[in-house]
Amino acid sequence: MDGSPCPLDKEFSDRIAVLLAPPTPQSIQEYYDKLIEATNCHGLRIKYSNKHGKGVYANSEFKEGELILKDQMLVAAQHSSNKVDCLVCSYCFRFIGSIELQIGRKLYLQGLGLSTKKECDYQTFSHSSNGFCQNEMEEAEGNFFMNESDNTGSSSSKNLKADPLPEDLLLSLMNGDLSLPYTRQFALPPVIACPGGCEEEHYCSNLCADSDWESFHSLLCTGQNTERSRRASLFKFIEHANSTNDIFILAAKVISYTILKCRKLKRSHTTEIGKQPSLDKTDEFSFSLLMEAWKPISMGFKKRWWDCIALPDDVDSGDEESFRMQIRDLAFTSLKLLKEAIFDDECAPLFSLEIYGHIIGMFELNNLDLVVASPVEDYFIYIDDLPCKEKHEAETVARPFLDALGDEYAVCCQGTAFFPLQSCMNHSCCPNAKAFKRDEDRDGHAVIVALRPISIGEEITISYIDEDLPYDERQVQLADYGFRCRCARCLQEQS
Numbered sequence: 001m002d003g004s005p006c007p008l009d010k011e012f013s014d015r016i017a018v019l020l021a022p023p024t025p026q027s028i029q030e031y032y033d034k035l036i037e038a039t040n041c042h043g044l045r046i047k048y049s050n051k052h053g054k055g056v057y058a059n060s061e062f063k064e065g066e067l068i069l070k071d072q073m074l075v076a077a078q079h080s081s082n083k084v085d086c087l088v089c090s091y092c093f094r095f096i097g098s099i100e101l102q103i104g105r106k107l108y109l110q111g112l113g114l115s116t117k118k119e120c121d122y123q124t125f126s127h128s129s130n131g132f133c134q135n136e137m138e139e140a141e142g143n144f145f146m147n148e149s150d151n152t153g154s155s156s157s158k159n160l161k162a163d164p165l166p167e168d169l170l171l172s173l174m175n176g177d178l179s180l181p182y183t184r185q186f187a188l189p190p191v192i193a194c195p196g197g198c199e200e201e202h203y204c205s206n207l208c209a210d211s212d213w214e215s216f217h218s219l220l221c222t223g224q225n226t227e228r229s230r231r232a233s234l235f236k237f238i239e240h241a242n243s244t245n246d247i248f249i250l251a252a253k254v255i256s257y258t259i260l261k262c263r264k265l266k267r268s269h270t271t272e273i274g275k276q277p278s279l280d281k282t283d284e285f286s287f288s289l290l291m292e293a294w295k296p297i298s299m300g301f302k303k304r305w306w307d308c309i310a311l312p313d314d315v316d317s318g319d320e321e322s323f324r325m326q327i328r329d330l331a332f333t334s335l336k337l338l339k340e341a342i343f344d345d346e347c348a349p350l351f352s353l354e355i356y357g358h359i360i361g362m363f364e365l366n367n368l369d370l371v372v373a374s375p376v377e378d379y380f381i382y383i384d385d386l387p388c389k390e391k392h393e394a395e396t397v398a399r400p401f402l403d404a405l406g407d408e409y410a411v412c413c414q415g416t417a418f419f420p421l422q423s424c425m426n427h428s429c430c431p432n433a434k435a436f437k438r439d440e441d442r443d444g445h446a447v448i449v450a451l452r453p454i455s456i457g458e459e460i461t462i463s464y465i466d467e468d469l470p471y472d473e474r475q476v477q478l479a480d481y482g483f484r485c486r487c488a489r490c491l492q493e494q495s
């Protein structure tokens, strides 16, 4: 990149270009054929066309309302501020513990003055609307800030609530001494601690804990088992992300995932082949492993973050260049902090600003909001629907907690995720499918259902925006995704 402040961009420019080169149609086909085989999504096929790049096509018929896809995220994270509201598994994003723990913990943390996000947006495909924490962005970067309420949930609560409940009451709710009526019917998986001893991540099972550890967390854990100076660096990186934009946590997860996969490939190669490459080939060998580990990320549609981020309404177009430079500098600050914490010599090109910018840009252009409905909401609805006598008895115990929660009782788990198959779905203003969580979808998977009958060979499209908007407004919104829509409806309405 011309004028990049990051020395690694220059040192590894050839390798960075290889890592960021768009995959060939043939490698796309091979990769997604394998993925579809491995995930049993035989009703779908990914095809490449010169028109819109990758797209998802029906390989079988779908009826209206039928499930098309449940896509497991490649990488995902709960918004930092949402962690106050919802205790979820850090790998699959199921709610964990118990209804009592969810309620008690939230009220307890609120009592400590931690902020919360009010409502839950069930519209799951969304542009990340910059995701900045407003105050910190203003402070850290000087001039610019975003007006809209951001989706990191950093807004403080405005709703009216009853007086706080006594702390010891909340503690007994959290530690299981006090139980609420009918919560057995809303049993949740137990809370499994992080194997590295950090207090940040929790899991619903040992399987999730181990999978997270192996795929992401062993490099990012701030627990006691992590060496002291690395821990201090990680804390600094996380603090910076939490106070500016938690998209950096996701970028760190992508880098951690690639490094850990690279190490795993190296181990299995050494065990299988039984020998190390000759010294003069070590460098090439390491890079071939890096390419292999990076492959799932290489498939994602990407642009540099500071090039593709939508210009906030309150930034004058004359200040655009300066705004984009500030975004780049912010990313560079974050990258330097991450590099101090987890740098790996054999994966050095990953720590270039060019790669970091493209990873974040990938989330900007492809992300689907991570949304998991809260069982606490179901619980209070259940109480409300009980016959009169039972309802009255249950409410006597549960009501103070509902009052203390106010209208925040229903806050769902919210975050950002990259889904390998869903992210290949193109947009249409007359879509035949939509992202929609059904009652049974209680984890972080992306769920896509058919809006009308779909025949074999038809492209499966979703809408990235509110498709009921008039033509011009739709184009304005889609410009934030970097394209002008050429779907059948737009072509017709344009003429």
Ligand SMILES: C[S@@+](CC[C@H](N)C(=O)[O-])C[C@H]1O[C@@H](n2cnc3c(N)ncnc32)[C@H](O)[C@@H]1O
Pocket (backbone or CB within 6 Å): 052, 053, 054, 055, 300, 301, 365, 366, 423, 424, 425, 426, 427, 428, 481, 482, 483, 484, 485, 486, 487
């Ligand atoms: C989430 S990706 C979809 C998959 C993408 N086609 C690929 O090759 O990875 C979104 C990008 O696809 C392209 N795209 C999606 N829908 C489109 C449409 N209706 N008209 C033009 N381009 C579209 C745009 O470049 C957009 O930024």
